[in-house]
Amino acid sequence: MDITLGTWNPGKVEWMSRGLAGTGLPIRRLKEGQVPEAEETGSSCEENALIKALAVAKHADGPTIVAAEDSGLFIEALDGFPGVRTARFAPGSDDDRSRLLLERLKGVPMERRHAVFVSAVALKMPGGFGKVFRGELRGRIAMEPVGDKSEGYDRIFLLPTGISLASLPLEAGEVRDHRRKALALASEGILSWLDERRGLI
Numbered sequence: 001m002d003i004t005l006g007t008w009n010p011g012k013v014e015w016m017s018r019g020l021a022g023t024g025l026p027i028r029r030l031k032e033g034q035v036p037e038a039e040e041t042g043s044s045c046e047e048n049a050l051i052k053a054l055a056v057a058k059h060a061d062g063p064t065i066v067a068a069e070d071s072g073l074f075i076e077a078l079d080g081f082p083g084v085r086t087a088r089f090a091p092g093s094d095d096d097r098s099r100l101l102l103e104r105l106k107g108v109p110m111e112r113r114h115a116v117f118v119s120a121v122a123l124k125m126p127g128g129f130g131k132v133f134r135g136e137l138r139g140r141i142a143m144e145p146v147g148d149k150s151e152g153y154d155r156i157f158l159l160p161t162g163i164s165l166a167s168l169p170l171e172a173g174e175v176r177d178h179r180r181k182a183l184a185l186a187s188e189g190i191l192s193w194l195d196e197r198r199g200l201i
């Protein structure tokens with residue numbers, strides 16, 4: 001048995017591989033052109049992660065566990081926007097999109113700037129079910145970008161301590177808590193599925 005990662009994003013391949021390494025299973029990446037990219041039409045990260053995992057499972061080689069991830073930033077004062085559209089609600093980079101969010105939040109005081117990063121990791125077991133695991137990181141949106149240790153939404157996301165994510169360095173391939181939690185739960189899900197399966201054989 002092995003795990004196939006449902007993403008073409010090289011950074012995501014790296015951190016998902018690290019996050020699922022504790023399962024002890026070999027990890028396969030998709031081959032060029034192996035799977036047509038799935039349209040992310042879901043209304044939650046969970047739905048989109050499952051859409052990606054099921055699309056890859058249809059084209060996977062042999063029995064494999066497919067793991068796919070979807071994440072987003074949900075801002076309370078904007079009714080959850082950008083949510084599932086975090087990576088693509090406007091052209092340009094995540095830094096450009098962050099600036100647009102700050103403009104939309106102009107005049108909103110700190111006590112109404114609550115936000116949450118959500119990560120969902122979906123697993124599609126061979127011949128069986130799909131299951132989704134969720135991780136969250138709660139905080140607030142800064143008044144202006146802060147920190148230079150990383151880019152994108154990290155610069156506008158403040159932890160409850162008031163420190164921005166971009167002020168905290170990350171080791172190469174390391175991820176923030178929402179992704180780490182979702183991957184840890186998915187790893188536990190894989191290990192218990194393997195245990196159950198061994199019991200049945």
Ligand SMILES: O=c1[nH]c(=O)c2ncn([C@@H]3O[C@H](COP(=O)(O)OP(=O)(O)OP(=O)(O)O)[C@@H](O)[C@H]3O)c2[nH]1
Pocket residue numbers: 006007008009012052069070071072073086087088094117151152153154155176
């Ligand atoms: O600065 C950030 N710090 C974080 O901690 C964080 N967590 C999520 N995100 C953003 O959320 C979107 C996910 O998009 P996403 O899951 O659709 O990925 P993707 O389309 O690249 O990959 P794939 O799985 O479709 O291959 C992207 O804009 C990410 O930058 C973060 N940004």
